[in-house]
Amino acid sequence: MLDAHLGGSRPFGLNYWPLPEDDPGVDVPRESIRLVSPDGALVRGILWTPPNGRAWKTAVILSHPRGDFSVHYAAPLLAAAGYAVLGFSTRYINNDTDCLHELCIVDVETAHDEMKRRGAEAVVLLGNSGGGSLMAMAHAERGIGDGWIGMAAHPGEGVFMLQVIDPSVIDEEDPFSTDPELDMYNPDNGWRPWPQPCTFDPEWLVRYRAAQVTRVARIDAIAKASIAESTAARGRLRGVDSDADPRAWREWRRRGVFTRYLTIYRTLADPAYLDLSIDPDQRPMGSLFAFPDPFDANYGRGGLARTMTARGWLSTWSGLSSQARLADTMPKVTVPTLLIHPTADTEIRIRQAKEIAEASGAVDRTYIEMTGAPHYLEGRRREALAHVAQWLVARFP
Secondary structure, three states: OHHHHOOOOOOOOOOOOOOHHHOOOOOOOEEEEEEEOOOOOEEEEEEEOOHHHOOOOEEEEEOOOOOOOOOOOHHHHHHHOOOEEEEEEOOOOOOOOOOOHHHHHHHHHHHHHHHHHOOOOEEEEEEEOHHHHHHHHHHHHHOOOOEEEEEOOOOOHHHHHHHHOOOOOOOOOOOOOOOHHHOOOOHHHOOOOOOOOOOOOHHHHHHHHHHHHHHHHHHHHHHHHHHHHHHHHHHHHOOOOOOOOHHHHHHHHHHHHOOOEEEOOOOOOOHHHOOOOOOOOOOOOOOOOOOOOHHHHHHOOOOOOOEEEHHHHHHHHOOOOOOOOHHHHHHHOOOOEEEEEEOOOOOOOHHHHHHHHHHOOOOOEEEEEEOOOOOOOOOOHHHHHHHHHHHHHOOOO
């Protein structure tokens, strides 16, 4: 079991490792992995294997649409427990501007197939945060994986955007355009300067949530119109002879390959950040993405999805168009399922975590709440991975 390998205090030897608690206390072999997907994308990661040359039969793979999970805290701890662990990055590492989940799952399948090639009898998908919806989509669409684990997994990046996007934006070209009646940072609506708690009227909140959907639909329409224009131009191009009419060919070709970039302002405006009576749990005030005040991050450099291609927005961050929604994919996840939810997560509500677990199509499903734990499980990582190891050992060799 995991705890049996975590008694040492010897330095791990990785100067970049974030927390001492991530040190498994034993030497964990690591191998740099470079794979090429069937469509030519580079998939890179680190393969962590059990100490002292111990044989392994089950592999755990973990990734995120844009994050580098090659050095995820779960990797050394699960390797110390006896599993091969491949943490890897998709082709969109550190930049999801043009992220297509439909291609991310090709990268997941590439990693899965590599572990099968290396002799894995079972491959378990581990999705942390935004990796949860990625791994669920990979299983639902491609049948990848013999088990699914979610740790602090939210309902999908697009669904998450629906709860944090600022609906008071009137003009997508003007970052300061505001409908005051829909502005959560308007004192008339209950906002108070940080660190004072805020109180938002429940009826106002209903209108606010509906307006968030309306804004996402507006951005969707802009993105879809841009794609439609390019598609139409490519159709026109097919009817033009480049030798006979090079000017027309040039015009329709440039319009056909054109990609509109969307600047999406103000994407950190969830009233629940400042009003803890909304979906109450153990979270502190504020957001994971704010430093510390969401107001600053909403208008400043924080937030998510600030610059996206039209197709990247629709595939990843649109809660109305993205296919990476756990409400849609979890019913198709029929393999053994484990969801661990930290109840002090500022981004994911207990209600949402329970909905994810209940949506699973698996007969064998386990839901564990870690009371008071934050999103990144700081101070509770050994405990969380002990839950994972116990769950794994009961089901996989």
